[in-house]
Amino acid sequence: MSGEGTWVGLDVHARSVVGSAIDEASGEISTRRVGPRTEQIVEWVRNHPGPVMACYEAGPTGFGLARALAAAGIACEVVAPSKLERPAGDKVKTDRRDAERLARLLRIGELPAVRVPTEAEEAARDLVRAREDVRTDLMRARHRLSKLLLRQGLVWDATAWTGAHEQWLRGLRFDRRGVQLAFDEALDAVFTVGARRDRLDAAIVEMAETAALAGPVGRLRCLRGVSTLTAVGLCVEVADWHRFTGATIGSYLGLVPSEASSGARRVQGQITKTGNTHARRLLVEAAWHHRRPLRTSRERARRADGQPAMVRDRAEAGNRRLHQRWTRLDRRKKRPTISAVAVARELAGWCWSLAVLDERTPESTTTPPG
Template identity: 55%
Template sequence: MFQERTGVGLDVHARSIVAAGIDAVTGELHRRRLVPQPDVVLDWLKDLPGPVAVSYEAGPTGYELYRRLTAAGYRCVIAAPSRLVRPSSDRVKTDARDAMLLARLLRMDELVAVRVPTPEQESARDLVRAREDTRAELMAARHRVSKLLLRHGHLYSGGATWTGKHHHWLGTISFPSRGTQAAYEAAREELDFALARRNRLESAIIEVANDSEFSSTTRNLACLRGISTLTAFALAVEIGDWDRFTGSSIGAYLGLVPSEYSSGESRRQGGITKSGNTHVRRLLIESAWHHKAVYRVGTVLQQRWDQAPPAARTRAHLGNQRLHRRWKNFSARSKPHNVANVAIARELAGWCWSLATLET
């Protein structure tokens, strides 16, 4: 509940901060445009009637201001931008109006706060997202190389692509045209750099996953089919605090539930909402495909089981069996594969929650 005397809203940008404060006793408004430095913000807050609570929207400026305000003794709420209550007729959007809106919603306790990671958790998240960005760059580089070759009549037919044998084949290709050869060498160079960068980041992730606060959760999640150490660590880092969810609510948080358009007695459902963390949703959807094949505990899965506690192995085994049965039921009912896979991913999210919150 809002118990402070003054509620402050900050519209934070890279080069400026517009501040608005409302004194709950006198009703006085305090406005100021500040430079984006925590010390300057703290100096301005000291002149306001206390106690003071502060709010600003989550955004690209990160959490450093939040940490400085909290360390100075101020209650700070970082609001989820997508959950701000704004009148439908309010179409004038300025920095000053946004700051005042935040101050008013803070006083009314109408702000939905985001979870603020610790510096260690933010560091792990930076590592995971760097690997995700590199993965996308590697896919784009491979696409450019393969399509350049295809335009000039070179098609690989020696088996799986992007293996050692395939890379050796790429090195044997040359073009008589100097321009095409230069373009091909540049594309190959970008491919090699992206591959080396991805491998380096994956090695760093495995090293951190084996010795960090996420190690236990990572080992538990890796007991499920389709979730390797890299995927498990990414899920553990991106979700962070699993206790804020339940087995059924985590699917809605990740946008894996159907959208709904209802009015009166009419109820229509559409595609999934696709809200929440896009990275986690993609990982779960990709992992769900692995549960379609016949369930057997292979060598790789057994190795991951050996690193986890018995309770996690037992629960994961039940989850793997259940998800495979669900795939069989969907196939028997001739459900479209994409629709079935999203449903499996939604249930897989619940099993991940169960393992992440498991007390061992």
């Protein structure tokens, strides 16, 4: 776009959009409030002298606008808001100034863009995150019920939320009508949310068998602590594993230490916790499984059944390495929570290596005898 074209920055909200356009030929900046409908935005952007390149910040409005602009032949970048730098002396923030600032940064190539997922990837991500929300709802419903019973002096001493526990809950009766009604509502909420979770689990397992996910999900399940739900969650959150390397995947997920170094002074702090929160939680939960000694597991063998020998060997090497990592950290008297994050960072690298592993191994390409 040297010497011609238009750079467009869009400040997108649910009910209003402000666009700022920089004409490369004249240097003129024009700003306009556009309607919130996608068709109106695309039409306004298209009316500028071409070639046109647009951008807007990622947010709750999603990626539909980026796809619509791409379908109209307009290049569009979706920007990561958390990585946009703002001058310390800039104390005025308006939609017009934000749109103009995006257009100027786009023009000089200083915008940190994010990957725009396909519609299928976004649908799979919505399903997995719906299950994540239900998991949180179920935990809260169980806590409310248990605390209600605690106020009545009732505590279940064995393992909670098993068949025996459920039978015990169904048999409880209270003399006071208010307590009985509150208990019935809390118990019904637990069962209702549990049924929602089971339906979503079944849908995710079915989705894991599709062509797009079957390969990487099957390979990731060979690792300890990575079930079908965890593997699907990692695959839909990361989407394209080939964007990263074993050294950069941890940084994308916020599992690397923060740093403030200058000159000869180097200071590292807690992990950055940037990037994808859902994938980071899944990895940290899976990392705890590697604390126990590595033994033969019937469930892990079932998950690895049908995978090429190359995949199984690499997964077992990762399982051994991750347990050894736990052991070394325990010897150094590290807190278990810190050890779990350190192992999760390394687990992310092993997940990456399995996800990008070529499925066409010698075993799978060799013609079976007979």
